[in-house]
Amino acid sequence: MSTDPFDALLELENDYYQEGYEEGVADSTYAGMIEGKVFGIEKGYEKALELGKLHGRALVWQARFSEPKSSSQNAEEAANDEVSKSAAVEDLGKLVQTVRMLAPISKNTRLRKHVETLHVASDGRTVARSNSDEAVTEFDDRIAKANAKAKVISNILGESLNPTTSVNGGIEDATGLQARH
Structure with missing residues (x-):
């Protein structure tokens, strides 16, 4: 062929x-x-940022408890725990002044327990850094638990959890125009 x-x-x-x-x-x-x-990097950053904000709230709420220990000592201990001492010394004065301007929190054992739980749940040093399914699930669970604790604490204190949050509406909402639908 x-x-x-x-x-x-x-x-x-x-x-x-x-x-x-x-x-x-x-x-x-x-x-x-x-x-x-x-x-993955973007989502990881967003989650870590959220956890860091919650941890910062826990530190501020801990510093606001009215007890014989001064808020400057609480802030100094928190600064020593979270960042290196040289960087903490620069911002410590600003932090102490800001915490002193906030109203102190009364001695409430239930509230103190909630704040301690939030502090432990949001501590970034104890988070698993592996990319396994179990570690990611545990990280998400910690964020959910920390968010729930922060809501409980803010409700007990009567403070807004997100004071600067604004409604993100459309252009009609911003200009006062009524949309024709």
């Missing part, structure tokens, strides 16, 4: 299609991996 010399030309389009498909799969696999890593 003789082979037709034009068979290779007739299969040329299919060959290019298959080659392009294989290159596209390889490129999209690599691009997906990079996009997934970037997304």
Whole structure:
């Protein structure tokens, strides 16, 4: 049997299609991996930031308890725990002044227990840093637990948890115009 010399030309389009498909799969696999890593870093940062804010609230609430220990000693201990001493010394004066301007918290054992639980739950030093499913689930659970404790504490104190939160409405809300629907 003789082979037709034009068979290779007739299969040329299919060959290019298959080659392009294989290159596209390889490129999209690599691009997906990079996009997934970037997304993971962004989400991890957001979660860590939220946990850090909750931990900062716990430190401030601890410093506001009215007890023989002065708030400057509480702030100094918190600063020594959280950051290096040289960086803490610079900001310690500002922190002490800010905490002193806030109203002290009365001695309430239930409230103190809630604040201590929030402090422990939001402590970043005890969070697992692995990327396993169990560690991620535990991290999410800690954030949820810390958010719940912060809400309980803010309700007990009668303080707003997010005092600067504003409603993000549409342009009609900002300008006073009524939308026609």
